[in-house]
Amino acid sequence: MCRRHTRRGRIVATAVLTSQAENxxxxxxxxxxxxxxxxxxxxxxxxxxxxxxxxxxxxxxxxxxxxxxxxxxxxxxxxxxxxxxxxxxxxxxxxxxxxxxxxxxxxxxxxxxxxxxxxxxxxxxxxxxxxxxxxxxxxxxxxxxxxxxxxxxxxxxxxxxxxxxxxxxxxxxxxxxxxxxxxxxxxxxxxxxxxxxxxxxxxxxxxxxxxxxxxxxxxxxxxxxxxxxxxxxxxxxxxxxxxxxxxxxxxxxxxxxxxxxxxxxxxxxxxxxxxxxxxxxxxGDDHGLRLPPSIAPHQVVVMQLGEENEVAEATERIVAELRAAGVRAHADTRAHTSFGRRTVDWELKGVPVRIEVGARELAAGQATVVRRDTRTKRPVPLDGAARAAEGLLEEIQRTLFEDSRTFREQHTHPVTDLDELTQRVGDGGLYLAAWSGAEGSERALSEGTGATIRCIVDADPPAPTCLMTGEPAKYTVLIGRAY
Amino acid sequence: MCRRHTRRGRIVATAVLTSQAENxxxxxxxxxxxxxxxxxxxxxxxxxxxxxxxxxxxxxxxxxxxxxxxxxxxxxxxxxxxxxxxxxxxxxxxxxxxxxxxxxxxxxxxxxxxxxxxxxxxxxxxxxxxxxxxxxxxxxxxxxxxxxxxxxxxxxxxxxxxxxxxxxxxxxxxxxxxxxxxxxxxxxxxxxxxxxxxxxxxxxxxxxxxxxxxxxxxxxxxxxxxxxxxxxxxxxxxxxxxxxxxxxxxxxxxxxxxxxxxxxxxxxxxxxxxxxxxxxxxxGDDHGLRLPPSIAPHQVVVMQLGEENEVAEATERIVAELRAAGVRAHADTRAHTSFGRRTVDWELKGVPVRIEVGARELAAGQATVVRRDTRTKRPVPLDGAARAAEGLLEEIQRTLFEDSRTFREQHTHPVTDLDELTQRVGDGGLYLAAWSGAEGSERALSEGTGATIRCIVDADPPAPTCLMTGEPAKYTVLIGRAY
Structure with a gap:
């Protein structure tokens, strides 16, 4: 289920995507x-x-x-x-x-x-x-x-x-x-x-x-x-x-x-x-893709909310400022599509930053900047919107990488017992194990657990003997199920 | 036959390429x-x-x-x-x-x-x-x-x-x-x-x-x-x-x-x-390719002639200056290949401009700039070599286009007589003719002359009646043999 929000914060739950946890x-x-x-x-x-x-x-x-x-x-x-x-x-x-x-x-x-x-x-x-x-x-x-x-x-x-x-x-x-x-x-x-x-x-x-x-x-x-x-x-x-x-x-x-x-x-x-x-x-998350800014076709989408001249002009100005700074910026000026639909579109497509420009904020000299990675919004002074978005791009790139590293580290476990591996590996994750390199042991592993040796890594083995054969360990390997 | 020259102007004729005129x-x-x-x-x-x-x-x-x-x-x-x-x-x-x-x-x-x-x-x-x-x-x-x-x-x-x-x-x-x-x-x-x-x-x-x-x-x-x-x-x-x-x-x-x-x-x-x-x-000419600067992988090759430090440094400096100006520049520092062979290589490959840097010119504060299109050389002050090459790139791009336009214009002839076309078309060129558009006339043309209608052009027909059928002309066409 994806939360689909209207312009003024009303949240409508719609099944845009199956959730990751579900399937x-x-x-x-x-x-x-x-x-x-x-x-x-x-x-x-x-x-x-x-x-x-x-x-x-x-x-x-x-x-x-x-x-x-x-x-x-x-x-x-x-x-x-x-x-x-x-x-x-x-x-x-x-x-x-x-x-x-x-x-x-x-x-x-x-x-x-x-x-x-x-x-x-x-x-x-x-x-x-x-x-x-x-x-x-x-x-x-x-x-x-x-x-x-x-x-x-x-x-x-x-x-x-x-x-x-x-x-x-x-x-x-x-x-x-x-x-x-x-x-x-x-x-x-x-x-x-x-x-x-x-x-x-x-x-x-x-x-x-x-x-x-x-x-x-x-x-x-x-x-x-x-x-x-x-x-x-x-x-x-x-x-x-x-x-x-x-x-x-x-x-x-x-x-x-x-x-x-x-x-x-x-x-x-x-x-x-x-x-x-x-x-x-x-x-990706339950709302769609989250693109690292370095490979996002639109790094920033500036959403024009409403058809007033000053809103259109402010949108254009921000896009121009972003482009001048080398940012891949896109103006979303769709007038006949609902705000909720437009938001959901850019979230699905993983655009790192959105800037919302509407008449009400404009009157207060503000725009709203939204991060895709954290899904957090904050008002920024209109003059600083482009700069704020630009700064966020670096932060998002770094945050996504850190999240990915933390996730991989938290889901990498040493394992010294084959039964334990067999039980746990179906739930996912990578397992660090000692391996003898004996012929046939790879096939036995994959037949017994559905997992394979992903690679030999440069690390101390978690045990002196091979997880599969009990022979002396020669290598430290990462084991896991794979696509 | 291609003239292959040594560093000091001695010219050695070697058959690098068959000539265009020959075959x-x-x-x-x-x-x-x-x-x-x-x-x-x-x-x-x-x-x-x-x-x-x-x-x-x-x-x-x-x-x-x-x-x-x-x-x-x-x-x-x-x-x-x-x-x-x-x-x-x-x-x-x-x-x-x-x-x-x-x-x-x-x-x-x-x-x-x-x-x-x-x-x-x-x-x-x-x-x-x-x-x-x-x-x-x-x-x-x-x-x-x-x-x-x-x-x-x-x-x-x-x-x-x-x-x-x-x-x-x-x-x-x-x-x-x-x-x-x-x-x-x-x-x-x-x-x-x-x-x-x-x-x-x-x-x-x-x-x-x-x-x-x-x-x-x-x-x-x-x-x-x-x-x-x-x-x-x-x-x-x-x-x-x-x-x-x-x-x-x-x-x-x-x-x-x-x-x-x-x-x-x-x-x-x-x-x-x-x-x-x-x-x-x-x-292309009898010495090889002539690349328009816009699509030349190396727009300028700076040839280091000799292994003296100051020659190497001058070469590097010019390349750096060219690159800073956005020119695709390459340093040819090959010491074990003859000057003649290196020159022939870059001529064959069509590099628009060469800059030759040797000890003798260097002593006089000069380098030699060579255009590929005209094959003309001239000494330039060392400090201005990069700028001179850069200026030549625009000129070469323009000259190649003008040459191509002149050639096409000079080899496009109005024709009002089918026998004349049949006799001349084998020598090449494009022929402007009046055409009725009658079915079957295209095949007859190609069987009779080995040429085809390349396209219908926006121009007055050179005659009131069709070159192929004698019927009233509806179109002006360009006829020629084609690849």
Whole structure:
């Protein structure tokens, strides 16, 4: 139930959204639909990203793109269609992706001699070109990033979180040494972590994936894991050290400074529209989305209440002042829509700050500033309204991040007993446990608890012996149920 | 043959590129390869856009995106896969696109119940959603733009010009009245024309397409046609008035202010990576690309000649000064590559201005500024080098446009005799002719001359009777061979 208020404070309860407590998945679906973020495509598992959702993605893209370019990577484009034979060159890779492939068998009215795969990811095709482009150690490192769409057949689709087609960036790099590839993998993990924390205001746990969760063909996969408000984890981005596997499969070799021919080492790393799902489920509340100002298409909406000239002028003036200060401001001048409906709209869409401008306050030289995160209102002098809103944006960005960090910390528990984990994990949260790394123990964990190792973390194990096997502990891991 | 010069003016002739006069198509291929713009994909007709080519595309995108958003359109994303049944809803549309479709028949390891088309364009899927989103006249106009990839099977592929997969923007709008759709179609044509003239520095002829050249399903198609240096035309962008065809096929209706249910009218408009081919063939010369500064990834390259400290410092200082002025500047500090090779590289890549900084000039308080368009060098005082380069950028942008306009005007000829046209058209150029519009006359023209009507223009016909049929003239058309 959502409180829908009229202009003068009368509160009308209307069922705008299912509440999070009542049914979290239904709440998620409601927010995605009501905030006009996305819609199901006509083909099962595909997605229409509506203008509000896409504008959020554009802001995320622009920010991430700057960070990626700052590392020295350059953007490029590679083909959507990949010959099936390319995928087959790296054994683990094709095994991992085969069940998810979409295959083109006909083109230009004829059956094709070789079926084409719609890219599920671009390692195979890009490494084919890397082999042509890399000749000497002077060509290294070679760092390429792609913004594109990929297809992985999805049996249990969910908008943003699991879709057959999704938008993402995939980075691919080639290095002279294995160590350089390790360093790049870690550097991009850090780029991702900073993006998630600074831009998305989402606190994440970072660490290496266990073998069962590794990317198909990688030596090491690192991940950023966020905790959603329902206690489930979401993998928000991954960075893979591909070592020499793809370089051998595609024959990427270079002449080193001494004239020896050597195999290069490669990496890949990616983040996708899935992160929008993370933003919804980390920051959203029973009234809709709460957008971090950094990715809010409208950071401030100035609501003109009433059609009096002076109200219209004051609205315009505040919007102009905000824009001059570099704030993404929008004037809501709708005269034929009720105040309650307009308020609910902007709350659903997660606009960080609203400024309400009406004749009564105007007469008192005031406007009302409303924070979306805390849903608190306060009157401010009209002249200072734009500045007040601007100051709030920074505060809201910080508050959302702090809330996310506190929530993750409060829902991360050490666990030393498998029965306890089994009982508690269904309620959500992340569990810090000691792990031996023994083969088969991951599968046993997931079959017994429905949870998985989200990542290996850099922390002391809570017990000397493995939670699953009782053997000596080698790693500290974070365990949880995940999207 | 390209003149390759050493630092001190010695000129060495090396065959960097085939010359335009010798073999224009080979010249084009050479430029695309040597300027590292693109490469053929592994699947026939597909394309790898390399970092230099993609950086140009990003600058074009950013500029076009601003122009499109300024019209009130919003970006969104629609699915890559479209059910075959959607295409079949608009008869002319499916007939037009059927021969070019790529079809997915298998997904997730199973044969699909209904084959999926990889979008050749998105009218069908987007109009399906427009029907859901448009209810009232208050929802109109609805203006959506997509930046994505589309696939049209291509039997005679050519990098950028005709590729099976290409990147583009496609705009789709819904309007209350047919007249509103006409106005939108014309407005976007003008947006495109201004983009091509102001940003790409390419002069274009604009006008309506004749029936044989219309978009499949459109009532009217408008086009921007540019003239390449080999005298062939290139269609650079099109804007379609779809009238009521798609609204009827997809049932897009709305309640007007009086409560009557009416069919909406729709438009679509698109420009693609093909425009990069136009930039190459309009501005390029025997030394490579000549980029308009507005889309040059490096607008100025400052070449450090020699490793002396003061040379390195002067290089850095100039780059910093340029960047502070908002110029995209790059320092070329390569010590192990010959001066000649470095110069040839930047000429091939079309960098508008180079500044050469060496010890000898430095001692005289000077640097050398080189224009790519005219290939002229002049010494400038070191302190004024950045400012001089900055001033040149505006001049080069203007000069390239003026050159393109002069070239198009000089190669546009009125023609009143079909034999004359048949004889001359093979040498290239555009021909202004009188046309009756009679059915069948377009096909006869193309069979007889290998040329087509590029567009109907707003000009007096050069003769009272049709060039093809001798009937009274109704239109003035531009005729030419085209890519």
């Amino acid at each position: 979290f998945p239904a709440w998620y679906q409601d927010v995605v639909a009501r905030a006009e973020l996305a819609d199901n495509g006509p083909v099962r598992g595909t997605m229409v990203i509506r203008p509000w959702g896409y504008a959020i993605w554009e802001l995320m893209q622009a920010d991430m793109d700057r960070r990626i370019k700052a590392t020295g990577a350059q953007n490029a484009a590679f083909p959507l269609f990949i010959p099936m034979s390319f995928l087959e060159k790296e054994k683990q890779h094709v095994e991992g992706f085969s069940p998810e492939l979409a295959v083109v068998t006909h083109g230009g009215g004829e059956q094709l001699a070789e079926p084409l795969v719609v890219r599920p990811t671009s390692e195979t095709v890009i490494n084919h070109y890397f082999a042509k482009w890399v000749q000497s150690h002077r060509d290294l490192p070679l760092m390429i990033n792609l913004w594109n769409n990929v297809v992985r057949w999805e049996l249990r689709p969910r908008l943003f979180l699991r879709t057959t087609e999704f938008l993402w960036q995939e980075g691919h790099t080639v290095h002279a040494t294995y160590d350089d590839a390790v360093a790049e993998t870690r550097r991009m993990l850090e780029v991702y972590q900073r993006f998630m924390e600074e831009t998305l205001a989402i606190s994440v746990a970072v660490g290496e994936k266990s073998p069962d969760e590794r990317f198909a063909g990688a030596d090491h996969t690192f991940t950023c894991e966020a905790l959603m408000r329902d206690g489930k984890a979401l993998q928000m981005g991954t960075s893979h050290n591909l070592g020499h596997s793809f370089a051998r499969a595609f024959d990427i070799r270079y002449l080193d400074a001494r004239g020896h021919r050597r195999y290069a080492a490669t990496t890949s790393w990616g983040t996708s529209t899935r992160m929008i799902g993370g933003v919804i489920m980390v920051h | 224009f198509p080979a010249w084009y291929q050479d430029v695309v390869a040597r300027a590292e713009l693109a490469d053929n994909g592994p699947v026939r007709g597909t394309m790898v856009i390399r970092p230099w080519g993609y950086a140009i595309w990003e600058l074009m995108q950013a500029d076009m995106d601003r122009r499109i958003k300024a019209t009130g359109a919003q970006n969104a994303a629609f699915p890559l896969f479209i059910p075959m049944s959607f295409l079949e809803k608009e008869k002319q549309h499916v007939e037009g696109f059927s021969p070019e479709l790529a079809v997915v028949t298998h997904g997730g390891g199973e044969q699909l119940a209904e084959p999926l088309v990889v979008r050749p364009t998105s009218e069908t899927v987007i109009n399906h959603y427009f029907a859901k989103w448009v209810q009232s006249h208050r929802d109109l106009p609805l203006m959506i733009n997509l930046w994505n990839n589309v696939v049209r099977w291509e039997l005679r592929p050519r990098l950028f010009l005709r590729t099976t997969e290409f990147l583009w923007q496609e705009g789709h709008t819904v309007h209350a009245t047919y007249d509103d759709a006409v106005a939108e179609t014309r407005r976007m044509l003008e947006v495109y024309q201004r983009f091509m003239e102001e940003t790409l520095a390419i002069s274009v002829a604009v006008g309506e397409k004749s029936p044989d050249e219309r978009f499949a399903g459109a009532d009217h198609t408008f086009t921007c046609e540019a003239l390449m240096r080999d005298g062939k035309a290139l269609q650079m962008g099109t804007s379609h008035n779809l009238g009521h065809s798609f609204a009827r096929a997809f049932d897009i209706r709305y309640l007007d202010a009086r409560g009557h249910r009416r069919y909406a009218a729709t438009t679509s408009w698109g420009t693609s990576t093909r425009m990069i081919g136009g930039v190459i063939m309009v501005h």
